[in-house]
Amino acid sequence: MPAVPPAPPVPPPPPDMLEFDADLSGPELDLEQWIPHYLPQWSSRERTRARYDVADGILRLRVDADQPAWSAEYDGTTQVSNLQTAVRSGAVGSSIGQHPFREGLVVREAQGDRRLYTPHFGRIEIVAAIDGIDEHAMAALWLIGLEEEPEQSAEICVFEVFGRDIADDGSALVGMGMHPFNDPTITDDFEQVAFHDDVREPHTYTVDWRPEEVVFSIDGLVRKRVAQSPQYPMQLMLDVFAFPPEPPATASYPQSFAVHAVRGYRAG
Template sequence: MPPAPPVPPPAPDLLEFDADFSGPELDFDQWLPYYLPQWSSRERTRARYDVGDGVLRLRVDADQPAWAPEFDGTTQVSNLQTAVRSGPVGSDVGQHPFRDGLVVREAQADRRRYTPHFGRIEATVAIDGIDEHAMAALWMIGLEEEPTQSAEICVFEVFGRDIRPDGSALVGIGVHPFRDPSISDEFERVPFAGDVREPHRYAVDWRPDEVVFSIDGVVAKRVAQSPQYPMQLMLDVFAFPPAPPAAAAYPESFAVYAVRGYRLG
C-alpha cells in the first residue's frame, strides 16, 4: 500500500484562532479554564497550568480534587475549553452529557470564545509528563443547542499506558456520535512511530463531507462523515488515580506549543 499523501497546509490568511502562548498569562479571550462546570462547578473544575516561554503546561496535581465525584468517581482533570452553556440548576440541559442521570449543579451563561463550523484545527504538543494513570487529549464537542448536536471529533488522545519506552505510541483519533443519530462511532488507536514526548502537530481537516486526521501533515485516518454544526475545543489532561498501594506520578502534565484554527479555503 502506498504511503498516505500529505495534507496541504492551510493559507495563513485563513487563520482565525491562534493560541501560541507567547504572553505571560493564559488568554481568557480564547479559553475558559474549567471542565464541563455545569455538571460540577467552576471552582471544583478549575484547570491548573503554567505559561512561560511560549509553552502552556497543563497539569493535574496530587492535591487536585476529583472534578465530579458524584458522576465520575476519582477522575481528576485540567481542561481548557472554548465555550460553555447550560440550562438552570437541576435540569439536564448541558454540553457533553457523558452519562445518564446528569443534572446541572452550577448554571453556566452562554459564553463562546471559539466555535468553528468546519475548518482545520491543529495542536502542536509534547506528551512528555504522563504515566500509565493519565491521558492527554484535544477533542471537539457540539454546542448542543439541540440535544442531537452532540458528536465528538477527537483530534488526538494518548494514554500514558500506550506510550512505549522509545516514545512511540497508540494515538486515538476519530468520531463519536453520543446523541447524534447522523454519526456512527468510528474511532481507533493508530500506531505512531515518532516519539510523542517530543513536539508533533496533530490536526483535523473538518469538511462538510468528511474529517481527515493527520500527524505532522501525514494522513492517519479519513472518516466519511461529518458533524454539521458548530463545535468547541476541549484541551485537557486527565488523571485516573489507582487504588493503593499503587500511586500515580504527579504532576501529570503535557506541553502545548500552539493551538490554531483555520477557516475552510
C-alpha cells in the same frame, strides 16, 4: 503483494485563513480565548478549575496531587485540567448541558452562554509534546457540539494518548476519530493508530473538518479518514486527565504535557 503507497501529505492552509491562534507568550492565559474549567455545569467552576503554567510560547497543562476530583458525583476520582472555548447550560436541576458523557447528568451550577471560538468546518491543529504523563493519565484535544439541540453532541477527537500506551522509546498508540453521543447522524468511528516516532517530542496533530468527511493527520501525513461529519458548530476541549489508582498503587504527579501551539483555520 505490492506495498500500499502512503497517503499524500495534507497541504497547509493559506495564512490568511487563520482565525484562532492561541497566545502562549505568558505569563497568564488569554481568557478571551480559553475558559479554564471542565464542563462546570456538571460540578462547579471552583472544582473544575484548570491548573497550568504558560511562558515563552509553551503551555503546560497539569494535574497536581492535591487537585480535587472534578465531579465525584458523576465521575468518581477522575481529576482534570481542561481549557475549552465555549460553555452553556440550562438551569440548576435540569439536564441541559454540553457533553452528556453518561446517563443521569443534572446541572449542578448553571453556566451562562459563552462562545469564544466555535468553528463550523475548517482545520484545527495542535503542536504538543506528551512528555509528562504516566500509565494513570491521558492527554487529549477534542471538539464537541454546542448542543443548542440535544442531537448536536458529536465529538471529533483530534488526538488522545494514554500514558499506558506510550512505549519506552516514546512510540505510542494515538486515538483519533469520532463519537456520536446523541447525534443520530453519526456512527462511532474511532481507533488507536500506531505512531512510531517519540510522542514526548513536539508533533503536529491535525483534523481537517469538511462537510462530507473529517481527515486526521500527524505531522502532515494522513492517518485516518471518517466519511461523515457533524453539521453544526463545535468547540475545543484541551485537557489532561488523571485516573488515581487504588492503593497501594500510586501515580506520579504532576501529570502534564506541553502545548506549543493551537490553531484554527476557517474552511476555504
